[in-house]
Amino acid sequence: MNRALCYYQVKCVEVTAARERVLAAAEQLFSAHGYAAVTLRDIAEALDIKQASLYYHAPGGKEALFVEVTLRGLERHRAGLEAALRTGGPDLSGQLKAAARWMLSQPPMDFNRMMRSDMPAISAEQAARIRAAADEALLTPLEAAFEAAVSRPHAVYLAGAFLAVVSAIHMLPEAFAPPPREEMADYLIDVLVRGLAS
Amino acid sequence: MNRALCYYQVKCVEVTAARERVLAAAEQLFSAHGYAAVTLRDIAEALDIKQASLYYHAPGGKEALFVEVTLRGLERHRAGLEAALRTGGPDLSGQLKAAARWMLSQPPMDFNRMMRSDMPAISAEQAARIRAAADEALLTPLEAAFEAAVSRPHAVYLAGAFLAVVSAIHMLPEAFAPPPREEMADYLIDVLVRGLAS
DNA sequence: GTCTATACACTGATAGAC
């Protein structure tokens, strides 16, 4: 992407490495606080550069930067989530625990906030792209896993509930999460699979 | 509150009624899109007045307005949630379904976004007040209900998971929620209580 | 690649007329 900036291989390495720092900082801040709450100065400050310098790496401006890192993050989520579900073992419980571990290893994504606060703030076309990517990256693979494991209608509800709970665990403030978040997730997955009374 | 504005009873009625409109519009917008994403002009536009006119009803400005409607909303949630849990019947399932119905009847609150995006944008003291109110209004009553019904550790995890799922259902875009949200909530509560295999 | 300087729009907030 944006290979136009890279004329020689040796140069390209440097360019993409520097650009990576920008994208990573932007992704971290956007995913943590949302599009409206994060300013370009916040991102620049995290990189210890000035706001205007961001335009060298992200000539498209704030919205394009947000869309790029969000789509990138969703694509990474899709790949990691599908891999986790595939390698999590034959039973649903193990698959879900692997999926939760994967999600907890990534920068937290607040899908509710993305849909209700971030999407209305950007152009309709870009919002539609992100919506579709989020659907394919998160809901679809989880829905398939539930569908394959339990004979129940509305597997998509279960996928959505799973996503909501894991996201909520991920976004707990540090003060509220002294036990590892993975343990919380495992605990709640056991409840989901076996029921409260077990 | 702010009774200083009311000198006569007859005047007071008008004042509080007009003020109510402002608070309701502010609460709706803030709770839907978050503190940073909503401008005073957005609120004024929803009321069909000019931005400066808001300062008659909310002399404290944007942050004070946000804190007031948020605390008000949380207090309403606390009262309604406790009532629902009390009147939901003897079994946990009925209590949770009543609680979900209550929450779905209210303007949706995105607690994750509140904690991660809205709180950092306001003063630390006000943020602490809201955090404490949210804890007491939502987590505490639900935790007590789980604790009373099932002999399990970590009832607070279950309370948090319940909140996350109901909030997520509440915030689904209309396009994704043709079946009544109450049915989704009931479905997922049944899964929670009885387990996936049932 | 990063900087300074700056243009321009938007936002929160105040003052004062009606």
Place this chain on the structure above:
DNA sequence: GTCTATCAGTGTATAGAC
């Protein structure tokens, strides 16, 4: 109660030096 007018501060974005 609501308005117009206005201001300072902030945010995005561009131009150009180094």
